Amino acid sequence: MPRLVFLGPPGSGKGTQAPALARELGVPHLSTGDILRAAVAARTPRGLEAEDHIRAGRLVPDPLVLGLLRERLAAPDARTGFLLDGYPRNLAQARALEGLARVDRVLSFELPEERLVERLAGRRICPACASVYNVATAPPRTPGRCDRDGAELVQRPDDRPEAVSKRLRVFAEETAPLLAHYRELGLLRAIDASGPPGTVAERLRREVADLIPATSSSPAPPRRAA
Ligand code: AP5
Ligand code: MG
Numbered sequence: 219m220p221r222l223v224f225l226g227p228p229g230s231g232k233g234t235q236a237p238a239l240a241r242e243l244g245v246p247h248l249s250t251g252d253i254l255r256a257a258v259a260a261r262t263p264r265g266l267e268a269e270d271h272i273r274a275g276r277l278v279p280d281p282l283v284l285g286l287l288r289e290r291l292a293a294p295d296a297r298t299g300f301l302l303d304g305y306p307r308n309l310a311q312a313r314a315l316e317g318l319a320r321v322d323r324v325l326s327f328e329l330p331e332e333r334l335v336e337r338l339a340g341r342r343i344c345p346a347c348a349s350v351y352n353v354a355t356a357p358p359r360t361p362g363r364c365d366r367d368g369a370e371l372v373q374r375p376d377d378r379p380e381a382v383s384k385r386l387r388v389f390a391e392e393t394a395p396l397l398a399h400y401r402e403l404g405l406l407r408a409i410d411a412s413g414p415p416g417t418v419a420e421r422l423r424r425e426v427a428d429l430i431p432a433t434s435s436s437p438a439p440p441r442r443a444a
Contacts, residue, residue: 222301243299247301276388277388283311287318326397349364
C-alpha cells in the first residue's frame with residue numbers, strides 16, 4: 219500500500235482531494251488538522267493545548283502533533299499505507315516521520331496566493347459533521363445550512379483574515395523548505411491546484427497512477443472534507 223504526503227499551502231484543496239484518492243488507493247486519509255480539531259472539540263488535554271495555536275494560525279508544537287500522529291499510524295488501517303494531509307510541516311516533523319514510516323511520494327499543491335485567500339474566505343464548515351463548503355465554488359443547497367444534517371454552517375476560526383495571513387507566512391517560512399528536502403530525495407511531484415476539483419483530481423491521479431491497486435475500480439466522485 220502506498221504512503222503518500224499532501225504538501226500545500228492553506229486553501230490549496232488538500233482536504234477536498236484527499237478522501238476520494240485515499241479510497242481509490244485503499245489507504246486512510248490522515249489529516250493532522252482534522253485530528254487536532256477533533257481533539258479541540260472533545261476538550262482533551264492535547265486539544266486544549268493546541269486550541270490557541272490553531273486559532274492564531276501558528277503551528278501546534280511538534281511533540282504534541284507527533285504524539286497524535288504516532289498513535290494514529292499505529293492503528294491497524296494505517297500500518298501498511300496512508301495519505302497524510304498536513305503533516306509534515308517543517309523539517310523536524312519530516313525527520314520524525316522518517317523514523318516512523320517510509321514515504322513513497324509527496325504531492326505538492328501549487329496555487330497563487332490570491333486564489334488561496336479567496337478559497338479560504340469562502341470556506342464554511344459544518345460544526346456537526348465537518349463537511350466543507352464554499353460560498354463561491356461549492357455552496358450548500360440551502361444557504362448557510364449543511365446538506366447532510368441541516369446544521370448552521372460556520373467559518374473556521376483560523377479562516378479569519380488575520381489568521382490566514384499568519385498561516386500563509388508560516389507555510390512560506392516553515393513548510394516550503396520541505397519542497398527542496400523532498401525534491402532532493404526524488405519524491406516530489408508538483409500539482410497544479412487551479413481549476414475545478416475534478417480537474418485537479420485527474421492531475422493527482424496521473425501522478426500516482428502507478429500506485430493505484432490493480433483491483434481498484436474507477437474513481438469515486440470527490441467528497442467534501444476539511
Ligand atoms: P489544516 O487543517 O491542515 O489546515 P491547512 O493546511 O492550513 O489547510 P486547509 O485545511 O486550510 O486547506 P486545504 O488545502 O485542506 O483546502 P480545502 O480542501 O479545505 O491545519 C490547521 C491548523 O492545525 C494549522 O494552522 C496548525 O495550527 C494545526 N496543524 C495541523 N497540522 C499540523 C502539523 N503537522 N504541525 C503543527 N500544527 C499543525 O479547500 C479550501 C476551500 O476551497 C474549501 O472551501 C473548498 O470547498 C474550496 N476548494 C477546494 N478545491 C477547490 C477547487 N479546485 N476549486 C474551487 N474551490 C475549491
Ligand atoms: Mg484541510
